[in-house]
């Protein structure tokens with residue numbers, strides 16, 4: 001940000017966004033506060049609307065008022081420390097967990113689906129539009145790679161084996177796996193990175209509209225990481241897929257994201273374009289981006305009261 | 312306000328709060344047990360509701376039948392044979408004192424067909440198969456595999472639970488027939504070799520006491536045991552949390568709960584058969 005712009009911001013204090021605060025202006029209260037919602041940009045429409053979502057596991061308050069709009073067709077990256085509730089948030093989006101408070105609304109044209117109040121059938125219909133890449137791949141260990149990737153085609157779409165094989169081969173090719181070599185192997189005899197990619201292949205095989213990625217590139221070599229990033233961009237460009245990506249990989253985040261959100265102590269404390277996030281002065285983000293060992297992130301680890309969520 | 316009065320209030324308060332807390336804790340424990348029982352029952356009903364779709368789970372059913380049924384044949388035979396022999400040695404030496412060893416077949420036969428057969432089949436099944444099933448499903452739950460199935464709109468009850476319970480319900484009566492025969496064979500071998508009785512005498516004596524009701528009620532009990540073991544194992548497995556430690560807990564829970572509920576069900580069914588069915592059917 002240029003000096004003149006900075007000056008202009010200071011003179012019109014009330015129009016400044018929290019992310020523009022000068023470093024010395026930050027207080028704990030400000031850096032822990034939920035980021036305000038941006039107005040929906042022209043040409044965008046909301047696909048998922050989260051308002052004040054809370055989740056407790058016993059006494060542990062993991063999500064503490066998550067508020068965010070997810071736009072149709074965007075790639076949203078969610079950053080957050082280990083154990084900050086990223087997977088928990090994702091499970092709310094797939095209807096695996098129900099929030100204690102707040103609501104999650106799925107917009108589909110004029111239809112709205114409240115995930116918290118939806119019945120099983122409605123959730124199942126919604127899930128048909130979802131592909132999920134689980135953190136640990138979540139492949140079925142008793143099935144071969146072919147059976148795993150083809151599982152939704154066989155069990156849900158009821159396709160005959162003749163139609164399953166070519167689609168499985170194609171999906172595996174998209175994640176840079178040698179289909180012929182591994183089709184008949186069990187997940188246990190694959191490497192961690194290969195399992196992850198098989199998991200991605202399974203998530204994309206039914207051409208979902210929305211893909212949720214839980215740390216898709218953790219444990220992959222740099223070339224494959226690039227490949228997975230390109231796949232995400234490609235799916236968005238060609239098929240208009242909405243991707244919600246949890247990652248620890250900042251390079252990847254800045255490469256693929258339309259918007260980046262930061263989850264900290266159970267709230268979205270910052271959200272914006274990669275440039276906005278890079279320029280954001282919130283000390284939590286600064287620490288994450290610079291990798292400093294001193295700062296609010298580490299502080300929260302050390303001082304979090306028992307029973308509260310450390311990031 | 313006198314100090315004495317104060318202290319009474321204090322004691323009064325103390326008593327009330329501890330007793331309330333005790334009642335609360337007890338109530339909480341009872342409620343959580345009831346919730347668990349409700350959840351398990353619901354899982355069984357859900358599995359029954361998925362039964363019409365068994366055709367789509369045929370491969371799993373066959374695999375499970377192999378694991379639970381075929382895989383148990385050797386151990387069960389060995390245990391039934393040994394138990395049959397031990398019982399024959401014990402009762403045989405008592406009968407010999409009164410000169411009525413010729414009734415050995417009746418005693419061994421009745422015990423095996425009515426009780427020992429189904430119970431031994433259940434014990435082998437819950438220790439070998441139920442525990443492994445809970446561990447398998449528990450690992451799947453911990454690895455998010457069950458979540459993955461749900462997200463893909465594949466019902467884990469249809470895909471995993473129903474074929475597993477059904478396999479146990481089908482396998483148990485066959486295993487019971489096996490245990491009945493092998494157990495009696497063990498008893499007979501003692502009758503022949505230790506008490507020097509002809510083998511026909513053993514079989515005739517056994518046949519004399521056993522009715523069709525004994526035989527079929529034994530098989531019926533076995534099928535119920537299979538349903539109990541399968542349901543408990545699947546419920547515990549599917550609801551596993553807390554990683555490897557949780558898998559261990561689910562496995563142990565499955566064994567302990569299965570033993571308790573199999574014996575309870577046995578008591579109820581046996582009472583029903585002896586008190587109500589026997590007099591009616593003769």
Ligand SMILES: Nc1ncnc2c1ncn2[C@@H]1O[C@H](COP(=O)(O)OP(=O)(O)OP(=O)(O)O)[C@@H](O)[C@H]1O
Nearest residue numbers: 057062080081082083084085086087088089135552
């Ligand atoms: N089912 C559950 N029951 C109890 N506690 C849970 C459950 N699921 C998650 N938690 C707790 O919630 C917190 C957040 O977990 P979550 O898996 O969402 O973190 P995460 O941000 O995905 O972390 P990571 O980056 O390590 O994957 C953790 O402290 C975890 O122990």
Ligand SMILES: [Mg+2]
Nearest residue numbers: 086087135214
């Ligand atoms: Mg996670």
